[in-house]
Amino acid sequence: MSSESDGPRVPEGIPELTAEEAAATIADDAVMTVSGFGSVGYPKEVPLALADSGRDLELTVISGGSVGDEIDTAMVESGAIARRFPYQATSIAREKVNDGTIAMHDRHISSLGDDVVFEQLASPDVAVVEAVAVGEDWLIPSTSIGHTPAFVEQAPELLVEVNETQPRNLSRFHDVYRPAMPPNREPIPITDPGERVGDAKVSFDPDTLRGVVRTDRRDSTYSFRDPTDDDTAIAANLRDFLEAEIARNPVFAEAVRLQFGVGSLGNALMGELGDAEFGDRTVSYFGEVIQDGLLDMLDAGDLDVASATTLALSADGQDRLFGNIEAYEDEVVLRPADISNSPELIARMGVFAVNSALEVDVYGHVNSTHVNGSHLINGLGGSGDFNRSSAVATVALPSTASGGDISRIVPMVPHVDHTEHDVGIVITEQGTADLRGLSPRERALEVIDNCAHPDYRADLRDYYERAREQGGHVPHDLETAYDWTG
Amino acid sequence: MSSESDGPRVPEGIPELTAEEAAATIADDAVMTVSGFGSVGYPKEVPLALADSGRDLELTVISGGSVGDEIDTAMVESGAIARRFPYQATSIAREKVNDGTIAMHDRHISSLGDDVVFEQLASPDVAVVEAVAVGEDWLIPSTSIGHTPAFVEQAPELLVEVNETQPRNLSRFHDVYRPAMPPNREPIPITDPGERVGDAKVSFDPDTLRGVVRTDRRDSTYSFRDPTDDDTAIAANLRDFLEAEIARNPVFAEAVRLQFGVGSLGNALMGELGDAEFGDRTVSYFGEVIQDGLLDMLDAGDLDVASATTLALSADGQDRLFGNIEAYEDEVVLRPADISNSPELIARMGVFAVNSALEVDVYGHVNSTHVNGSHLINGLGGSGDFNRSSAVATVALPSTASGGDISRIVPMVPHVDHTEHDVGIVITEQGTADLRGLSPRERALEVIDNCAHPDYRADLRDYYERAREQGGHVPHDLETAYDWTG
Numbered sequence: 001m002s003s004e005s006d007g008p009r010v011p012e013g014i015p016e017l018t019a020e021e022a023a024a025t026i027a028d029d030a031v032m033t034v035s036g037f038g039s040v041g042y043p044k045e046v047p048l049a050l051a052d053s054g055r056d057l058e059l060t061v062i063s064g065g066s067v068g069d070e071i072d073t074a075m076v077e078s079g080a081i082a083r084r085f086p087y088q089a090t091s092i093a094r095e096k097v098n099d100g101t102i103a104m105h106d107r108h109i110s111s112l113g114d115d116v117v118f119e120q121l122a123s124p125d126v127a128v129v130e131a132v133a134v135g136e137d138w139l140i141p142s143t144s145i146g147h148t149p150a151f152v153e154q155a156p157e158l159l160v161e162v163n164e165t166q167p168r169n170l171s172r173f174h175d176v177y178r179p180a181m182p183p184n185r186e187p188i189p190i191t192d193p194g195e196r197v198g199d200a201k202v203s204f205d206p207d208t209l210r211g212v213v214r215t216d217r218r219d220s221t222y223s224f225r226d227p228t229d230d231d232t233a234i235a236a237n238l239r240d241f242l243e244a245e246i247a248r249n250p251v252f253a254e255a256v257r258l259q260f261g262v263g264s265l266g267n268a269l270m271g272e273l274g275d276a277e278f279g280d281r282t283v284s285y286f287g288e289v290i291q292d293g294l295l296d297m298l299d300a301g302d303l304d305v306a307s308a309t310t311l312a313l314s315a316d317g318q319d320r321l322f323g324n325i326e327a328y329e330d331e332v333v334l335r336p337a338d339i340s341n342s343p344e345l346i347a348r349m350g351v352f353a354v355n356s357a358l359e360v361d362v363y364g365h366v367n368s369t370h371v372n373g374s375h376l377i378n379g380l381g382g383s384g385d386f387n388r389s390s391a392v393a394t395v396a397l398p399s400t401a402s403g404g405d406i407s408r409i410v411p412m413v414p415h416v417d418h419t420e421h422d423v424g425i426v427i428t429e430q431g432t433a434d435l436r437g438l439s440p441r442e443r444a445l446e447v448i449d450n451c452a453h454p455d456y457r458a459d460l461r462d463y464y465e466r467a468r469e470q471g472g473h474v475p476h477d478l479e480t481a482y483d484w485t486g
Numbered sequence: 487m488s489s490e491s492d493g494p495r496v497p498e499g500i501p502e503l504t505a506e507e508a509a510a511t512i513a514d515d516a517v518m519t520v521s522g523f524g525s526v527g528y529p530k531e532v533p534l535a536l537a538d539s540g541r542d543l544e545l546t547v548i549s550g551g552s553v554g555d556e557i558d559t560a561m562v563e564s565g566a567i568a569r570r571f572p573y574q575a576t577s578i579a580r581e582k583v584n585d586g587t588i589a590m591h592d593r594h595i596s597s598l599g600d601d602v603v604f605e606q607l608a609s610p611d612v613a614v615v616e617a618v619a620v621g622e623d624w625l626i627p628s629t630s631i632g633h634t635p636a637f638v639e640q641a642p643e644l645l646v647e648v649n650e651t652q653p654r655n656l657s658r659f660h661d662v663y664r665p666a667m668p669p670n671r672e673p674i675p676i677t678d679p680g681e682r683v684g685d686a687k688v689s690f691d692p693d694t695l696r697g698v699v700r701t702d703r704r705d706s707t708y709s710f711r712d713p714t715d716d717d718t719a720i721a722a723n724l725r726d727f728l729e730a731e732i733a734r735n736p737v738f739a740e741a742v743r744l745q746f747g748v749g750s751l752g753n754a755l756m757g758e759l760g761d762a763e764f765g766d767r768t769v770s771y772f773g774e775v776i777q778d779g780l781l782d783m784l785d786a787g788d789l790d791v792a793s794a795t796t797l798a799l800s801a802d803g804q805d806r807l808f809g810n811i812e813a814y815e816d817e818v819v820l821r822p823a824d825i826s827n828s829p830e831l832i833a834r835m836g837v838f839a840v841n842s843a844l845e846v847d848v849y850g851h852v853n854s855t856h857v858n859g860s861h862l863i864n865g866l867g868g869s870g871d872f873n874r875s876s877a878v879a880t881v882a883l884p885s886t887a888s889g890g891d892i893s894r895i896v897p898m899v900p901h902v903d904h905t906e907h908d909v910g911i912v913i914t915e916q917g918t919a920d921l922r923g924l925s926p927r928e929r930a931l932e933v934i935d936n937c938a939h940p941d942y943r944a945d946l947r948d949y950y951e952r953a954r955e956q957g958g959h960v961p962h963d964l965e966t967a968y969d970w971t972g
Contacts, residue, residue: 103925182836187673350668374958439589472860
């Protein structure tokens with residue numbers, strides 16, 4: 001392995017700071033980029049010191065994806081965060097975004113690195129990133145890479161938290177490739193999920209390093225609920241569809257590159273797909289997060305390799321992986337988030353994508369983010385990257401919510417994250433709607449008949465008939481589109 | 487130039503057919519792919535023969551983009567078309583799509599080639615394409631390339647119309663690069679709008695060629711209206727924004743790659759941007775259509791090179807270009823539509839994109855296609871390709887329609903083609919809203935104050951206040967979202 005695996009985690013000559021000293025270098029209204037993705041690999045000490053500082057802070061915080069409670073709970077509770085991009089996943093951050101206290105805007109994960117480097121969101125003042133080791137002009141990220149390379153490249157000041165509880169040889173998973181700025185940007189030279197084209201290290205300008213803070217605080221780990229009956233039924237429908245599709249579609253004749261969205265449903269789906277019949281195809285994962293279900297597939301030999309930007313594992317999953325990193329080093333690749341989620345690569349690889357959603361309308365528009373079109377849950381994440389660019393975009397969700405009181409199949413979603421032009425397949429525990437090549441009128445019947453819960457089919461059909469009387473390519477009755485149950 | 491520029495347009499030994507003979511080889515319910523994009527370069531004789539055949543046809547017609555009246559008027563009027571992908575731009579096709587007679591679904595231009603090759607829309611039976619010359623296993627497309635390479639590759643049967651009115655040396659513009667099927671797909675080896683990496687010819691399996699039909703029917707040509715006062719005001723606002731943005735944004739430090747959507751507004755904008763201050767930057771066009779305004783910019787030396795998939799010119803523009811092809815051959819490149827519109831290339835090049843829309847909501851969602859959310863105008867075209875993948879996505883539109891009776895700035899668009907996550911800038915004749923880095927609540931005020939017509943600002947603010955009382959990240963009052971004027 002590379003020489004940076006040896007030697008001290010923080011060599012002599014690198015300035016070490018306490019968390020309080022580091023926090024004091026950050027201005028009250030600074031724009032702060034932070035490492036972290038899938039709630040792991042984020043800085044912990046400096047955020048806690050900021051939260052506890054008693055200062056009147058109005059920080060802008062930009063992360064790659066979700067981060068842990070030290071940022072999105074402690075800093076939010078202390079009122080330190082005025083602006084937040086592009087994703088959050090805690091109850092207090094959600095509350096503050098929805099009541100307007102925190103200004104947020106969720107962006108596609110794939111474009112966030114460029115958004116920061118092009119200064120299209122804000123102009124960063126400082127990057128605070130977690131590492132397993134640091135040198136004069138490099139650092140090795142910990143459990144996620146996320147947008148750390150872009151953040152470090154763009155920040156005029158850099159604070160590094162070296163986490164001594166994270167295994168140092170996480171470096172064996174890392175493959176850091178950093179695209180140049182247009183007009184000098186070259187093709188991303190990756191054609192296979194397992195291909196390595198970069199380095200384990202993230203380079204930085206040594207003049208930007210303000211100091212290193214040591215920490216022994218652990219990542220929060222995921223906990224997945226046990227699969228529900230709906231999860232199991234959705235997984236069975238997905239498996240049936242996947243087997244038929246890979247037999248039919250020439251793009252899957254030799255290889256299947258899978259992606260699953262984050263969460264308990266995604267994790268359950270990964271677990272079930274080990275049983276699918278892939279024939280002699282190479283099966284690999286090209287996605288955003290590595291969850292426990294993927295480790296199961298790797299261990300069972302159902303999966304060749306898994307590429308992502310984060311290790312969003314349960315405590316059990318961390319024990320399995322971290323206790324045996326060498327055994328997995330050829331099978332697990334962690335990449336920057338603008339590479340793991342790159343539309344260029346997703347399209348090139350011909351990915352079969354499976355993402356969840358809050359609700360889907362009968363014409364195939366998808367709401368992933370906003371209850372009643374207004375109240376944010378977490379954010380868009382990478383769902384738009386994969387739904388838009390994959391060869392087959394599958395949306396998997398239960399047909400109802402709230403114990404059956406709410407249909408997740410609706411006439412018109414009140415917030416659109418993914419359009420009818422992007423989504424091909426809808427799968428619920430009721431069945432599968434294949435929308436490809438269908439007109440909107442045909443789609444409506446396909447979704448109602450195959451995916452809606454039987455309790456809601458009559459009302460959905462009534463809506464569709466009412467809308468059809470008004471004509472149009474995508475028939476709608478705007479007066480009752482959001483008030484359609486009989 | 488290449489040897490295929492010499493010799494007869496149809497060499498001896500190639501079977502020639504009358505249009506009627508060719509049409510007779512097509513089954514009543516065939517899936518027919520046709521060349522054509524931007525209403526030029528489409529087959530004319532075989533479609534007319536089908537329209538005049540008196541047969542009871544139920545054809546599926548798949549084109550790259552819009553085609554002329556021989557297909558989308560004559561064939562539609564005769565009732566020959568049962569299903570149509572992915573775009574149309576005639577009044578009769580629009581009527582038949584909206585009344586449900588023709589089943590249609592509009593797709594992103596960039597993904598249509600893959601949609602056809604992966605058989606995700608329908609399984610093609612025959613390709614009918616226009617060429618300026620044909621050989622045993624190759625043809626040279628005429629005024630557009632569109633998706634001809636994918637169509638010809640996938641079709642079990644091929645009919646070629648050789649159009650003797652089209653200049654044979656149109657071949658000098660063509661650069662045909664054809665991506666392989668995943669998992670063997672490589673990076674598209676293009677990093678500059680002017681780069682040529684392919685051939686002038688489209689190759690085909692000689693066993694598929696059923697015959698060649700000669701024609702001397704000309705393309706329909708575009709006619710652009712004179713710029714309106716609104717067009718001129720929008721263009722001035724765009725120019726101001728563009729100048730400020732290229733001075734600020736590091737992605738434009740060395741080069742500016744522009745894209746404009748098709749239509750009279752787009753053409754007017756191109757005409758006005760010749761006056762913009764680009765400094766010593768290389769300015770080029772990486773888009774979908776070449777319209778007259780681009781020829782003006784090329785002639786004035788304001789533009790280095792223009793890359794697109796079609797020559798959607800007026801009769802004057804055709805005369806200028808076709809009369810002097812050698813003078814333009816280094817400045818004009820025509821590519822397959824999955825290359826001209828490739829998300830991979832749009833992102834790599836850092837494109838500054840300008841596309842029009844039907845309406846925009848205060849949070850930045852865009853409706854490009856459906857009046858009242860239901861009645862299709864033309865289709866999505868390439869707007870999603872460029873809005874999603876460009877470095878800066880700009881939507882330009884007048885603030886009102888119908889002589890001021892309708893606001894194009896609305897609380898909630900009833901059909902979303904481009905989400906808030908994709909669009910950065912909204913420009914009307916009133917001004918410019920820069921939505922980047924703003925929360926939805928901030929966006930609403932930015933759009934209302936800068937882009938809405940003064941006659942509608944009070945009602946829009948009333949809606950926003952009403953919505954804000956209900957809370958949420960993207961405040962909405964669903965009861966009045968579509969019935970908001972006071």
